[in-house]
Amino acid sequence: MANYNNVVVPKLVSIFFVVFVLVQQANAQNLTEGYYNKTCPSLDTIVAKVVNRYVDHVPGFAASLLRMHFHDCFVRGCDGSVLLKSTPNNTAERDAAPNLTLRGFEIIDAVKSAVEKACPRKVSCADILTLAARDAVKRIGGPSWAVPLGRKDGNVSVALDALINLPPPFANATQLIASFSAKNLTVKDLVVLSGGHTIGISHCSSFSTRIYNFTGIGDADPTLDPAYVRTLKRQCPPPKGNNTVEMDPKSSKTFDIDYYTTVVRNRGLFQSDAALLNNTVTNAYVQAHAASSGTSSFFQDFAASMVKMGKIQVLTGSAGEIRKVCSAIN
Known part of the structure; x- marks a missing residue:
């Protein structure tokens, strides 16, 4: 035995x-870049038109769509499962605690509606979400990249999967590396994709323990810049956990490399941001871009890591389906 x-x-x-x-x-x-060339040749134009309209009105939607794509791919792969609504018999991913602050579902629904009018039952919601994230980043000055397409939509969405697979904002370097490695992403992918925090906001509840009760005695995380702690306390007076703050102060609506400067100054909002200083590879990358005067290298890396992330556990061929609406299985 x-x-x-x-x-x-x-x-x-x-x-x-x-x-x-x-x-x-x-x-x-x-997956291939020209997957819809014959079945939906206007796809790129349709997606960009709808996404641009929303992002131009509310620039913060760019971060929302980028985050939604990440949360989709890290749970059961890039299969659009995060878009499914809960049913009486099942609590779906979008209602799991880490996803309660996701927004932008109406954008994906609007894109899907427009795509369905032009190309009925041809394009998956998973592909639409992947394209929407790319176009949103591009619209606020970030890089663009060719998106390999051909994903099918999954028909399983379970809240517990989100709790298990999504790295929490309090994760340390070891935990983050393990989480990304499980998705076939490298340490470099980790620090590059963390750069997505250069845009967007966070609710105070996601980091309040870090500024008010880090070790259980009413203290703040000693690795945080004290001046930044005071700023965060003014923005997040207890018990207002629903207040929001910029993840990259004064630069949260522009896709740039200021995030890395923020981390070097010990002003990374989450413990997972600060953790990038605690690994040799991630620290070197952070320091290099904090000292850089240009974005070309980071943009190139970000595009490559996004393509790689977009291939996590995809369903293709006869696996999965093409949903008629993104919030429910056929």
């Missing part, structure tokens, strides 16, 4: 893991 427990089972687990990775890699290779 000792042999069975200690040798055979680990080998079986390893085999299953290798098979799983190979299947996921094969599915990702099925």
Whole structure:
């Protein structure tokens, strides 16, 4: 029995893991940039038109769509499962605690409606969300990138999966690296994609413990700049956990590299931001871009990491479906 427990089972687990990775890699290779050239040639134009209209009216929607795409891909892969609404018999991902502050669902619905009019039942919600995140970043001055397409929509969305798979804002470097590694993303991908915090806002409840009761004795995180702590306390007086603050102060509506300067100054809003200083690879990347005067290198890296993230556990071919509406399975 000792042999069975200690040798055979680990080998079986390893085999299953290798098979799983190979299947996921094969599915990702099925994605192509020209996937809809014949079935929906106007797709890019339609998505950009709708997204631009919303982002021009509320620039903060760019961060919302980027975050939604991240939250989708890290839970069951980039399959649009975060878009599904809960049913009487199931609490979906979008109603899990980490996703309660997600917004922008109406944008995806508007894009899907426009796409359906032009190309009925041809384009998946997963692909629409991926394109929308790209176009939103581009609209506020960030990089653009070619998006490989051909994802299908998943039909499973469980709140618990979000709780298990989404890295929390209080994660340390070891936890973050493990979380990204589980999605076949590198340490570099981690620090590059964290740069997405250069746009957007956060609710005070996501970091209030860090400024009011870090170790349980009414103290603040000693790694935070004291002046920044005072600023955050003014913006987040208890018990107003629903107040919001900029993640990259004075630059939250522009996609740039100021986030890395903020982290170096010990003003990263989340513990997960500060954690980037505690790993050799991530620290070096943060320091390099904090000292940089241009965005080209970061933009190139960000585009590459976004394409890579967009391939996590995708469904292609006969797997999944193309939803008629993004909030419910067919």
